[in-house]
Amino acid sequence: MSDIVAVIRSGDRATHGVLAREALNKAAAEAGRRIHVELQTPEGVSDPLDAAALAAAQRVLVVGEGAADPRLAGRDCLNVTLSQVLDDPAGVLARLAAPAAAPAAVPAKGLKIVAITSCPTGIAHTFMAAEGLQEGAKALGAEIRVETQGSVGSEDTLTEAEIAAADLVVIAADRQVELGRFAGKKLFQSQTKPAINDGAGLIRKALAEAKVLSSTETAPAEPGKPAAADAGAGIALGGAGVYKHLMTGVSFMLPFVVAGGILIAIAFALGGIYVYKDEFQGTLGWTLFQIGKTGAFSLMVPALAGYIAFSIADRPGIAPGMAGGVLAGTIGAGFIGGILAGFIAGYSVLWLNRAIKLPKTLQGLKPVLILPLLGVSITGLLMFYVIGKPTAELLNALTAWLQGMKGAQAAVLGLILGGMMAVDMGGPINKAAYAFGTTLLAANVTEPMAAVMCAGMTPPLALAIATKIFAARFTPEEREAGNAAFVLGLSFVTEGAIPFAARDPFRVIPSLIAGSAVAGAICMTLGVQLNVPHGGIFVLPIPNAVGNLPGFVIAMLVGTAVSVAALGVVKRRIAVAGKPAAQTA
Structure with missing residues (x-):
C-alpha cells in the first residue's frame, strides 16, 4: 500500500493548519500507515512534497482552500476542509482510501444559491455566517443571495422569484427558521459556525447532501443534515436538539x-x-x-x-x-x-x-x-x-439559593459563568451562560445577568487594548481590527474577539477565559445587579438599570486588565522581515 500524501492549505488559519497536520499524523500512525504532509501557510511551506512522493501516490488529500496547484493537475484528489480533518481525521483517511466518488451532479460554478442566516441574539453570528457564505460562494464561482434574520428582523429578504430560480437553499441558523416558502427546493441546514469557519466547504457539503423539501414536511431537520424529504422522517424532524429549541425561545x-x-x-x-x-x-x-x-x-x-x-x-x-x-x-x-x-x-x-x-x-x-x-x-x-x-x-428553592449566595459561593458561580462567556465567544457554551442569566431575570434574580454581561464585554476590550500596548505581538490586520473590537466590547458583542482567537487559539482563548472569569467572580462577590439582558456600556447610565454600578465598572476593568496582562505574557512577537521572532513564552 502506497504512502499517504496530503497538502494542507491553511490560508490565514495557520494554527488550524498545524493542528490538522498533527491530527493526520496521529491518525495515520494509528492505522499503521506512513504519511507525508505539506503545510502551506502565509509564512511559507513546511515539509514540501517531493516529486517522487507525489508520483507514487494513488490519491492526494487536499485540505483547505487555495489557488490551483499545477502539481496536482490531472491527479485524483480528495478535497476536504480544515474543520472536517480536525473533527474526524481517521474518517478523512478512510474516505481517501475508498474509491473516488462520482462528481457532483450540480457543479458549484454558476450555481444559484439562496441562504438564510440567523442566531439567537441576531447580532454577530448572523452576519458573520452571511459573510462566510458569500465569500465561499465567490470562491466557488456561484451566485448567492443571503437573507439575514437578525435582531431587527429580516434584512435583504429573499423574493419569490429568487427562491424559484435557486438551485440550492442553505440555512445556517442556530434557531428555528420558517421553511414553508422553500417547499420543493433542494435544502440543507447547518448551524452558523460551519458557515463562519468555512463557507465554501459548507456549500460543497450542501451540494452533496441537500434533499428536496416536501411541501407537507417543512419542520427543520437536525442542523448539519439535509431537510427531510418525506413524511417518514416522523418525530425526528423535531429533533434539532434541546439547545437549539431553547435558544429559539430565548x-x-x-x-x-x-x-x-x-x-x-x-x-x-x-x-x-x-x-x-x-x-x-x-x-x-x-x-x-x-x-x-x-x-x-x-x-x-x-x-x-x-x-x-x-x-x-x-x-x-x-x-x-x-x-x-x-x-x-x-x-x-x-x-x-x-x-x-x-x-x-x-x-x-x-x-x-x-x-x-x-x-x-x-x-x-x-x-x-x-x-x-x-x-x-x-x-x-x-x-x-x-x-x-x-x-x-424547585423554582422557589433555586431563587432562595441564588439570592442567598454570599462570598465564596457567589464567587465560584461568577467564575464559572464568566469563564463560559469566553470559551467560545458566542458559541453554544457562551449562549448557555447567557440563557441562564436572562431566564433568571424572570425570577427577579439579577446578579448572574450582571456577571454574564460584564464577562462578555472583557474579551474584545482586552484584545483591543492589547493590540495597542503589545503591538509587536499582533499583525497589522489584527491591530486594525482592534479598533472595531473595542466598540464591540463596549456593546457587549463578545464575537468581536473571534478573529484573534481563530489565529492563535491556544494563547488567546485561555487569556480571555482568565479575565472573564475574574470579572464574573468580582461581579457576583460585590452583589452587582443588572435588570436588562443586553446593551453593554450604553445601558449603564440608565438609573436603576445596574445595581452597584461602581462594582460593575471595577469588575470590567480588572477582568480586562487580567486578560491584557495574560496576552502580554503568552503572545509571541510577530517576525519582521530579516529579523527572527522573539521566543517569549
Whole structure:
C-alpha cells in the first residue's frame, strides 16, 4: 500500500493548519500507515512534497482552500476542509482510501444559491455566517443571495422569484427558521459556525447532501443534515436538539426582557423605588412601571414557552406553548415551568401532527382546530396535575439559593459563568451562560445577568487594548481590527474577539477565559445587579438599570486588565522581515 500524501492549505488559519497536520499524523500512525504532509501557510511551506512522493501516490488529500496547484493537475484528489480533518481525521483517511466518488451532479460554478442566516441574539453570528457564505460562494464561482434574520428582523429578504430560480437553499441558523416558502427546493441546514469557519466547504457539503423539501414536511431537520424529504422522517424532524429549541425561545423572549427592564428602570428613576404603589397611580413613573412590568415582563415566559414549541413543531406549537407559559406563571412555576411547557407543547403537537391522519378535504382543520385544542389540553393538564407544584417548589428553592449566595459561593458561580462567556465567544457554551442569566431575570434574580454581561464585554476590550500596548505581538490586520473590537466590547458583542482567537487559539482563548472569569467572580462577590439582558456600556447610565454600578465598572476593568496582562505574557512577537521572532513564552 502506497504512502499517504496530503497538502494542507491553511490560508490565514495557520494554527488550524498545524493542528490538522498533527491530527493526520496521529491518525495515520494509528492505522499503521506512513504519511507525508505539506503545510502551506502565509509564512511559507513546511515539509514540501517531493516529486517522487507525489508520483507514487494513488490519491492526494487536499485540505483547505487555495489557488490551483499545477502539481496536482490531472491527479485524483480528495478535497476536504480544515474543520472536517480536525473533527474526524481517521474518517478523512478512510474516505481517501475508498474509491473516488462520482462528481457532483450540480457543479458549484454558476450555481444559484439562496441562504438564510440567523442566531439567537441576531447580532454577530448572523452576519458573520452571511459573510462566510458569500465569500465561499465567490470562491466557488456561484451566485448567492443571503437573507439575514437578525435582531431587527429580516434584512435583504429573499423574493419569490429568487427562491424559484435557486438551485440550492442553505440555512445556517442556530434557531428555528420558517421553511414553508422553500417547499420543493433542494435544502440543507447547518448551524452558523460551519458557515463562519468555512463557507465554501459548507456549500460543497450542501451540494452533496441537500434533499428536496416536501411541501407537507417543512419542520427543520437536525442542523448539519439535509431537510427531510418525506413524511417518514416522523418525530425526528423535531429533533434539532434541546439547545437549539431553547435558544429559539430565548431569542424571542429577549425583546420583552429588554423593553420591560428598561421601562421599569426609567420608572424607578422618575418616581423612586416605590413608584408602583397606588399612591403614585396616574403619574408617568407609575404608568411606565405598569407598561414594563404588567405589559412586557408578563409576556416573557409565554414567549419563551411558545417559541420553544414553535422551534419543535412549527406554527401549530405556538398556541399550546404560549398557553402553557401563561399557566406556568399562574401556578408559580416561573421560567422553569415555561421551559418545560414549551417542550411538552412542542413534542405533543409534533406527535399529534404525525399521528393524526385526515382526508385531504379535512386537512385544513388540523392547524386551526384539532392541533391547538388537543395541544393546549394536553399541555394544560400536565402543567396543573404533574409539572406545576414540583416545578414551583424547585423554582422557589433555586431563587432562595441564588439570592442567598454570599462570598465564596457567589464567587465560584461568577467564575464559572464568566469563564463560559469566553470559551467560545458566542458559541453554544457562551449562549448557555447567557440563557441562564436572562431566564433568571424572570425570577427577579439579577446578579448572574450582571456577571454574564460584564464577562462578555472583557474579551474584545482586552484584545483591543492589547493590540495597542503589545503591538509587536499582533499583525497589522489584527491591530486594525482592534479598533472595531473595542466598540464591540463596549456593546457587549463578545464575537468581536473571534478573529484573534481563530489565529492563535491556544494563547488567546485561555487569556480571555482568565479575565472573564475574574470579572464574573468580582461581579457576583460585590452583589452587582443588572435588570436588562443586553446593551453593554450604553445601558449603564440608565438609573436603576445596574445595581452597584461602581462594582460593575471595577469588575470590567480588572477582568480586562487580567486578560491584557495574560496576552502580554503568552503572545509571541510577530517576525519582521530579516529579523527572527522573539521566543517569549
